[in-house]
Amino acid sequence: MSTQVTDQPSTAASTSPRIGKWWAALIGVVALAAALGAGQLVAGFVGTTASPFLAVANFVIDHSPQSIVKWAEKTLETWDKPVLKLGLGVLLVVFAMVAGLVSRRKPRPGQLVVGLLGVAGIAAVYLRQDLGPIALLAPVATLLVGIGAFTWLHSVALRTPSVAAGAEDGTTRRRFLVTTGGVAAGAGVAALAGQFIGSANDAESSRAMVGKLTPATAAPPIPADADFAKLGTPPFLTPNKDFYRIDTALVIPQVRTEDWSLRIHGMVDREVTFDYNEIRNRPLVEQTVTMTCVSNEVGGPYISTANFVGVWLRDLLNEAGVRQGSQQLFATSSDGWTCGSPVEAALDPKRGAMLAIGMNGEPLPLEHGFPARIVVPGLYGYVSGTKWVAELELTTWAARRGYWLDRGWGEQGPIKTMSRIDSPQGFQSLPAGRITVSGIAWAQPTGIDKVEVRLDDGPWRAAELSTVVNDSTWRMWHLQADAPKGSHTVVVRATDKLGYTQTEQRAGTVPDGATGWHTVVFDTQ
Template sequence: MGSNDVRTREPVAVRSDEPSDPVPGWASALAGVAAGAVGLGIAQLAAGLIDGGAFPVVAVGESLIDLSPAPLKEWAIRTFGEDDKTVLVGGVFVVLALVSAGLGVLARHRFAHGAAGFGLFAIAGLLAVLTRPDAAAVDALPTVIGVAASLWALALLLRRMTRSYVPEPYEEPWDADGTADGTAGGTADDTAEGAAADGAERPVVMRAGADLRAFDRRALLTGVAGGAVVAGIGGFVGTALAGRKEVAAARADLTLPAPAVPAKPLPPGADLKIKGLAPFVTPNADFYRVDTAVLPPQVDPATWTLKIHGMVDRPIEITFAELIRRPLIEADVTLTCVSNEVGGPYVGNARWLGARMADILRSAGIRSGADMLLSTSADGWTCGTPVDVVMDGRDALFAIAMNGEALSVDHGFPVRQVVPGLYGYVSATKWVTEIKVTRFDQDTAYWTPRGWSEKGPIKTQSRIDVPQSGASVPAGRTTIAGVAWAQHRGMDAVEVQVDDGDWRLARLAETPGPDTWRQWSIEADLTKGKHTIAVRATDATGATQTASLAPPAPDGATGYHTINVQAV
């Protein structure tokens, strides 16, 4: 044909070089791993709410242990020692990750195949969970919920990683005779040149076979990151909940041993039983709690150990079972927090049961020159206690119980320190797991760099409980009462002053020893009107507390506790 002939626009053979599946295999595998992680995190959360043993990974691990032949178990113990269970559970996680990756690849081609794979894992998990001796039907829920979460996450990720797109217009190159060349790889420039050569319009066609979907790497990675966050939060919270339940069960099952040295009965008159006056023995539920733990550590006594090392002849490590087999003693001891303001509530008295710290430290052999015990709690908090105080014969204890009950988690279960005569920040380590025998010039405890003194001997203090500050009281004879303390020195006298009158001696209650607070009371005649009442104490060394007001930092508050009342 001539160059001026008009050619009919006819559809030409279409290209089929676009892939029908735009998603690479590694992306599907990554989606499968992320989905599996989401399922495990959600399952752990559900198990924590229901029963820690219902977590399918743990149940499968326990089943593998039960089914393993004896030689394999012995090899694992020889090879991994105490870490054999950790290695086993880690292996289960690795296998789950690999299989989840494979299921993700299967689901890319046909989602039902991937779903069936996760279903098989659900069956294995259910068998492991429900064949436990103490299993209940509700224990199946974590596995079912976890698999459902995995399938939901996998479907979501597979959708996220592809996006719709509109293919670029494509013009086939034409031969000089006006027929389609059909040669692959023609460019837009080639097409433009062909059109310019003869002035004819060329039909614009689309590549055939394009499924109008494209791989979206960014959407996949953000989705995987979101799944990792969900899995991490679910696993963390579920583990914490499961640990809390396990520790609560261990505490409930603990039978306290009888003390080798029981405390003497409280002397008659130790508690004046005046309404509004703090009782001599502080109920456990009312005992103050001051520590740095946002969530109290959940420490299982079955795995708890106390390590003593540093400047010792024989480093030792004691289990809870070994600790409670030691001769235990009971002691009435009042604890005080250094942050207690004058007249404040951070003081309480209890009967403690525990092993003498001095006896255990002697078994390790403290070397000459050591003057500090750097104790560490399960949450990493540290405390520096003077060695001489612990070793001077007072009832310094590794305590396991207070007021006849195992320590609550809030108060240090399974083991805490109790040292009479020192503020808690340098003595009363809860959840204690380690003692480093060292020196104050070589190590530093938690509060010292924060401005508190290295050593915190308790200062003589007194408090008015009755009447309360700002109260209205009947004019005439009025009972004034409170508590006073000077641990390990003892209390010798308490005096009360009304307005600018003379200091008058109050009546002191009985006390079992120098390590507890002491109740006091006095009667005063109050005329109608406003009155100011103050109290001061004198310890058994003859030292009277100072009137000079000072804040708690750096080594304890000072000053007289003073209240104002209205007699009507």
């Protein structure tokens, strides 16, 4: 007697419905949108930077290798943050699609992927020093809504024949598209609502209420011959909209004057706290200062000059009483960024370190630190220019380390004697004959004494210098030269008032600023 074996389906897996690939991917993406929309909505109530998307992006910035950070700064310049957010968004979409594709029969694998992304958002918010426990509500909402939306859409898809079986049933397919479209639209509305709620308490309206800042001690007027803008140099004062901006903030902190305060503590005789009105109502001073970024390559653009209005930082520190042995003024921004300045520089009356609340005749722009920032002339911005400053601690170099110190940068960051050619520009074509070479030089707080220019293999020639404004600002220069038809190379070097001539040796920006002579190649026709 024989037994005939027939090949028949015997498992539930072979007969259970399975969602089509594109529909599964769509479920993941729509669930992601719902999750991010919910997180943005809750972040509108508990703080914009509590958005898990932004928290994860900030985590990436804070923990990226220095080589990648430098590549992004050099290659992408001010586009580095938008590119980071775009890249993170694309990566999340890919993960969301994967979550859908691995869950064509059962939702559990996708729920796990969504859950892991949600936990990453919670961890990123938790690690933010500028956020309190209540901020965790935003990533928790993201996690719960993400899993909930994914689970619900998955179940709806399995109950929709044309989605689960691939049948040509246009009616049910359209019904599912309407469902997913409704969820996506709801996510968009939630995100916009969160943005609106967050902006309702933004700093721009608070800034508008500050009014005119009239210094009791104004900066000397800028002489007419302080720049050679008609010959190709920048204007002496940089308009606020053109002032360079380098920081780690993905979203500009929204700090209102009514919420702002500055705490000074640490190695002091007494801890003191100032609110905005206390600073605003003091006799204000105005000072013209050139600020320079340590990331500025030879010939780079990250240098600008403004009239800053505020109070002397040394007066505030003296009210707290700086104790013997304090070496570092450790500043913390409202978004958690930190930097340390030498106490000696902060207290030096000749240097003129400031707590600034105004810039070029108006309250600080939001992107430049409103309501208040630190300005210490003569030091690169990464150790002197804390924007949105909230706290100053007197301490030692060994006790605290600023943000950039753990990323390979130097401790104290004095600005180096440097110069730049602004005209002619690289590979520019000019008429043969008499040409004008012009540019800027800087050596804050020492000041520039001489600028020399060399055309091709000719001798060094002294350039004509603009009128000195003060030693903590840049100085313009220009030179007339004969350039016959052909290709030419022009080089510049500066000498400061201590007699130091900038070195020819090229060095990168890490750890404490670039060095080398700026060279431009151009041709004449």
